[in-house]
Amino acid sequence: MSTPTGPANGLPVRMPRPRPSGRHRRPEPAVAPENAPALVLAVPGVPSAASRGLAEEILSIGRSELPGLDARIGYLEGEAPDGEGTPEFPSLSSVLNAVVADRTARAEFARAAGHEVPAPTGPDAVVVPLLAGPDADLLRRTRQALMDSTAAAELADVLGPHPLLAEGLHVRLSEAGLARADRARLFTVATAADGIILATTGGEEAVQAAGITGMLLAARLAVPVIAAALDQEGSVASVAEQLRGSGSVQLALAPYLIGPEAADGLLDTACKEADCSAAEVLGAYPALGKLAVAQYAAALGLPQAAAAR
Numbered sequence: 001m002s003t004p005t006g007p008a009n010g011l012p013v014r015m016p017r018p019r020p021s022g023r024h025r026r027p028e029p030a031v032a033p034e035n036a037p038a039l040v041l042a043v044p045g046v047p048s049a050a051s052r053g054l055a056e057e058i059l060s061i062g063r064s065e066l067p068g069l070d071a072r073i074g075y076l077e078g079e080a081p082d083g084e085g086t087p088e089f090p091s092l093s094s095v096l097n098a099v100v101a102d103r104t105a106r107a108e109f110a111r112a113a114g115h116e117v118p119a120p121t122g123p124d125a126v127v128v129p130l131l132a133g134p135d136a137d138l139l140r141r142t143r144q145a146l147m148d149s150t151a152a153a154e155l156a157d158v159l160g161p162h163p164l165l166a167e168g169l170h171v172r173l174s175e176a177g178l179a180r181a182d183r184a185r186l187f188t189v190a191t192a193a194d195g196i197i198l199a200t201t202g203g204e205e206a207v208q209a210a211g212i213t214g215m216l217l218a219a220r221l222a223v224p225v226i227a228a229a230l231d232q233e234g235s236v237a238s239v240a241e242q243l244r245g246s247g248s249v250q251l252a253l254a255p256y257l258i259g260p261e262a263a264d265g266l267l268d269t270a271c272k273e274a275d276c277s278a279a280e281v282l283g284a285y286p287a288l289g290k291l292a293v294a295q296y297a298a299a300l301g302l303p304q305a306a307a308a309r
Contacts, residue, residue: 031066031067031068032066032067032068032069032070033302035103035106036068036069036070036122036300037070037122037123037124037125037126037153037154037300038070038071038072038099038124038125038126039059039062039069039070039071039072039125039126039128039292039293039296040071040072040073040074040092040095040096040099040125040126040127040128040153041055041058041059041071041072041073041074041127041128041130041292042074042075042076042092042127042128042129042130042142042145043055043073043074043075043076043130043260044076044077044129044130044131044135044138044260044261045076045077045259045260045261045262045263046077046260047075047077047078047088047089048260050259051075051259051260052073052089053284054258054259054260054283054284055073055130056073057284057289058130058284058288058289058292059071059072059073059289059292060289061286061288061289061290062289062290062292062293062296064289065289065290065293066293066296066297069293069296070099072095072098072099073090073095074090074091074092074093074094074095074096074127074145075089075090075091075092076091076092076138076141076142076145077089077091078090078091078092078094078095079091079094080093080094081094091145092127092142092145092146092149093145093146093148093149094149096124096125096127096145096146096149096150096151096153097149097150097151099124099125099151100124100149100150100151103124122300123151123152123153123154123300124151124152124153125151125153125154126153126154126155126156126296126299126300127142127145127146127153127154127155127156128156128159128292128295128296129142129155129156129158129159130159130258130260130261130292131158131159131202131258131261132158132159132160132165132200132210132213132256132257132258132282133158133160133161133200133202133206133209133210133213133256134158134202134205134206134209135158135201135202135203135206135261136202136203136205137202138202138261139155139158142155143155154299154300155299156295156296156298156299157295157298157299158295159258159288159291159292159295160209160210160212160213160256160291161209161210161212161213161216162213162291163216164287164290164291165213165256165282165287165291166213166214166216166217166220167220167287168282168285168287168288169198169213169217169254169256169279169282170217170220170221171285172254172255172279172280172281172282172285173193173196173221173252173254173279175279175280176252176277176278176279176280177192178192178193178252178277178279179192179193179221179223179252180192180221192250193223193248193250193251193252193276194223194224194247194248194249194250194251195223195224195225195226195243195244195246195248195249195250195251195252196214196217196218196221196223196224196225196226196251196252196253196254197226197227197228197236197239197240197243197251197252197253197254197270197274197276198210198211198213198214198217198225198226198227198228198254198256199227199228199229199230199236199253199254199255199256199257199267199270199278200227200228200229200230200255200256200257201229201230201231201257201261201262201266202229202231202261203229203231203232204229206229207227207228207229207235208227210227210256211226211227213256214226214227214256217254223248224243224246224248225254226239226242226243227239227256228270230255230262230266230267230270231263231266236253236270236273236274237273237274239274240273240274240275240276250276251274251275251276252276252277252278252279253267253270253271253274253276253277253278253279254278254279255267255278255279255280255281255282256282257281257282258281258282258283258288259281259282259283262281267281
């Protein structure tokens with residue numbers, strides 16, 4: 001039987017482990033500030049159960065990176081509320097309106113309970129585009145959704161270019177048997193590519209941005225990597241010809257895409273044009289959740305912005 005001062009004699013006493021001091025001490029985990037703006041993930045493309053599951057998985061990782069984070073999903077091609085309930089795939093502007101309504105309701109509840117409610121000093125939400133690189137059309141539509149809402153919202157940067165995206169591309173290529181998982185390993189992969197087409201959407205600006213991540217990927221694989229535009233006719237075929245002309249024999253296509261932003265059939269067409277195999281899109285690669293929180297924090301000037309660097 002336990003006593004007021006501890007367990008009965010003979011039972012082990014669990015003492016708290018002392019926190020290490022000095023340079024090896026683990027930092028305290030970051031927590032979202034009280035009443036912090038919501039993180040709203042702007043999901044492009046035609047909404048589907050697959051894109052919703054992808055976005056939910058990314059935000060789940062984001063919440064683990066920044067506990068207490070109010071994270072939501074809005075779709076660029078989503079539905080506006082019709083008065084009979086929340087649609088299955090709510091539009092970005094309607095999600096931002098809901099953020100404002102929730103913040104107002106919380107403030108009114110606090111006042112009714114006799115609490116002092118400080119005036120808001122920051123935005124209602126930070127919108128993080130679910131894009132690996134800049135896509136002028138999708139970003140224009142995202143900005144329009146912000147203007148169509150009642151929220152004071154900030155638009156964060158897209159997720160790339162970033163070394164973590166190069167890591168994700170490497171992983172997807174290795175999963176498809178198109179690259180070694182680790183350059184330090186001595187065995188060879190019979191299907192390993194000696195030239196990579198880094199395929200993206202969004203026009204010339206997106207290709208240039210993808211090229212930065214492509215250089216990081218080339219350093220990891222020790223093979224040439226050249227970016228191409230999936231949505232520009234002849235771009236992929238031209239890059240394939242350039243790689244083969246410089247000595248590459250076995251090509252592979254690495255989609256610099258998260259998934260929802262690409263129209264159906266683009267990747268299949270590109271593989272036929274280049275006569276090569278392709279890896280899977282980045283999808284819910286865990287680093288994307290970290291990058292989403294990093295862009296959110298960077299937009300707010302929070303220290304967490306350095307977490308994914």
